[in-house]
């Protein structure tokens with residue numbers, strides 16, 4: 088309504104300006120002294136210009152009339168709707184409720200510009216559409232030799248003579264925030280040591296690089312380190328040695344997570360980084376989620392990232408893209424007709440993100456360059472050829488062997504810049520491992536870089552170092568499409584890592600926790616809205632001193648626990664049982680805390696006299712509609728006990744639209760009446776509550792109230808015990824089950840059921856088919 092008023096005023100203003108301009112123009116024509124002096128003889132050309140202007144003004148005037156009459160119509164229409172009573176079902180004497188028509192449209196008109204994507208065909212079509220790629224592939228899983236899932240790669244030694252190969256070896260450590268161990272156990276056993284060593288070892292040589300992605304771990308570590316160490320970390324980030332990649336709270340699962348939670352965990356991580364380190368991530372790193380959604384590149388693009396990397400893609404797709412040099416592409420949304428959603432994506436070509444599968448096609452050789460596996464260590468190479476420490480005596484031979492792998496891998500990509508990740512799960516947790524990897528690789532790099540005839544430049548790099556070099560080489564600014572790179576639309580589900588090992592069971596495993604995730608998400612959104620509204624009211628009333636501001640910490644904590652659960656072993660259900668329980672405990676704790684936030688905010692908002700507000704944590708003003716006794720128990724709905732005084736029900740609508748809703752409430756008596764806050768009776772229906780198909784829960788009834796709920800608002804309802812035989816209070820009889828088929832019908836519909844199964848057999852309007860039963 089407010090907006091319409093503004094439009095009215097604005098329209099009227101335009102109208103006035105137009106009339107006034109016309110007046111001024113005519114006035115000027117009549118009173119211009121210079122024109123009088125010239126005896127009123129205007130040159131012909133000037134007269135015609137004036138005539139044109141007057142015609143234009145007249146036209147403008149007419150248009151203004153039209154606008155104003157439109158506005159008048161709209162205002163009249165809205166006023167007519169607003170004057171009507173809040174439409175609730177009427178209860179006529181014949182005993183059936185009649186639903187009123189919608190009071191006013193609850194949707195906004197959509198401008199054609201908003202849906203350009205729906206027009207289709209305007210932009211160029213993508214080079215690669217994943218559905219088409221799937222139908223193209225034979226999925227024959229042929230043995231490719233040393234690169235089992237690929238093919239032989241060959242090259243000419245002089246291929247890099249004019250343009251040398253530029254190699255970026257990117258040290259990384261994949262830290263799952265819960266999998267075999269819980270989040271805390273991993274932190275204490277490994278992650279804190281990795282990050283502590285990182286600070287020391289990176290400072291030993293400015294040529295060293297490292298990347299980190301899980302902010303959940305990083306923030307926990309940050310809370311436990313000294314100011315000097317924090318300053319050192321900021322320096323390492325500032326000078327480009329340490330890069331925070333993606334910067335989400337976790338590396339989320341992309342199949343089960345809801346986009347709300349994906350965004351939430353990304354915001355939580357990015358805000359933490361901005362606040363504590365002063366950095367914004369530029370590149371995405373997702374080496375372990377089991378398949379990739381096209382939503383993630385969209386979210387990363389909108390978060391200002393310019394490039395991203397993915398790894399767990401079906402081996403047949405990897406092979407196909409490797410053969411066609413399409414492993415790097417611009418990933419575009421299917422609904423986007425132009426390039427506004429494009430983000431550069433690098434797909435890793437081989438089986439895994441571990442060292443044996445990242446230097447080149449032959450894992451037997453690459454494993455020899457994982458210096459954590461040097462003889463005498465805890466792990467070795469399954470291909471039976473161990474790594475050897477790099478010495479002056481063997482560096483030439485070792486470097487040549489590795490360069491051969493680099494060159495072969497490079498043949499799968501379009502540019503002469505090569506990305507070689509160097510890490511694995513929870514790597515670099517001991518200082519010796521840092522030394523083994525960084526010292527041996529530096530010796531190889533020094534050798535390669537000292538031999539111009541090899542036409543290679545190798546170094547440690549971060550992920551963005553690689554993308555920057557790629558962009559520099561092709562001569563365009565980061566974020567744009569490198570010439571010749573394909574555009575791809577679609578996603579990378581389902582994923583198989585080998586043979587017929589499809590990672591699809593996790594779409595439905597541990598469904599209880601997948602459901603709890605959505606419940607927490609909904610409560611988090613509701614609590615955030617109510618807390619913000621209540622706090623805004625309290626501040627305006629000068630009552631924020633009495634409001635429980637500490638609730639904000641509960642909100643933050645819930646966001647972080649929800650974020651943690653988006654991890655690719657959490658919501659996916661792939662973590663060990665004890666770890667799943669740990670997540671469950673966190674989710675339940677946050678759910679309970681959010682209910683407190685909701686109760687506190689609703690309490691404040693429903694009070695007519697805000698001065699009467701007193702927060703007493705020991706005696707919450709409201710109860711909640713359901714409770715859970717443990718992390719793995721189903722919710723138990725609260726039964727409202729009716730007595731001599733009315734019980735009040737506060738209903739919250741978290742949607743930004745008014746809605747007509749059926750609100751179900753459990754009560755302990757069939758004698759119940761529901762009134763609005765003002766005492767107006769509301770239509771309701773009483774139902775039995777069932778233990779099983781035939782057992783009724785004694786003394787518990789569900790009253791379903793039809794109530795209109797304001798947008799982003801609360802509505803108070805009253806529940807009264809009614810002892811005077813109102814028609815709402817119908818005694819309930821359960822008849823013994825019979826095997827005969829039976830039908831139910833009203834004036835609109837007839838539904839027939841099979842007696843022995845209870846399944847719906849057929850339904851059709853009454854009277855349509857006589858007594859005939861098909």
Ligand SMILES: [Zn+2]
Pocket residue numbers: 261262263375655656
């Ligand atoms: Zn992982």
